[in-house]
Amino acid sequence: MRIELLKEIVNSIIGEKSKGIVELLFEKENVNEFVIAKKLNLTINQTRNLLYKLSDEGLVSVSRKKNKSKGGWYDHFWTLNLEKSLLKFKEVLLKKKETLMQSAALKKSTRFYVCETCGIEVTEEQALMQDYTCQECGQLLVLKDNTKEIATIEKEYAHLDKDLAEVLAEIAILDQKNAKAGQRRQKAFERKKAKDRAIKRIASAAKRKSTLEKNKSAKKK
Ligand SMILES: [Zn+2]
Known part of the structure; x- marks a missing residue:
């Protein structure tokens, strides 16, 4: 996907100010908001305002992680949501x-x-x-x-x-990717099921064999 198209998207919804954000988030995941603030030369509050505006429109998603060195405050990490955008x-x-x-x-x-x-x-x-x-x-x-x-x-x-x-x-293109990922998940699921069945088969065969041997040795006695 062209970064210019994404910039146009974000610009049409939030305005010029957030263009720099696209450059920082493009093809990345979970970008720390302090990094964004520093690179855009904005305060953390200005940065959060922009990011929350984007998030209200569903264009970015956020994950939080506790930061122990900051006394348990949460750090926020941002990711562009291409499909929603x-x-x-x-x-x-x-x-x-x-x-x-x-x-x-x-x-x-x-x-x-x-x-x-x-x-x-x-x-x-x-x-x-x-x-x-x-x-x-x-x-x-x-x-x-x-x-x-x-x-x-x-x-x-x-x-x-x-x-x-x-x-x-x-x-x-995204739809196709999603469909392929779905197919991959389905195949992996089927492989796992087949494997589980094979394990069960082997286990019960082993169990039958050992009971048979036990019976044999019991008869001998
Ligand atoms: Zn006139």
């Missing part, structure tokens, strides 16, 4: 796409008028009501050309689509 980002992207689609549709279907002096924008209906003059400065309103805005929205939409495709591909 991807699922969360997928949601964010889908929502953004919907908003963009609606705003593009509105811009295509509605005519807007604008005051070139104040920059105030109104719908055609509103413009008609105020006689096509600006309520602030009295200047004539002009029909707004929003082809550029629509083009910008469409570009952004294409970018979201690209991100979404990448997120879906990463989710598919």
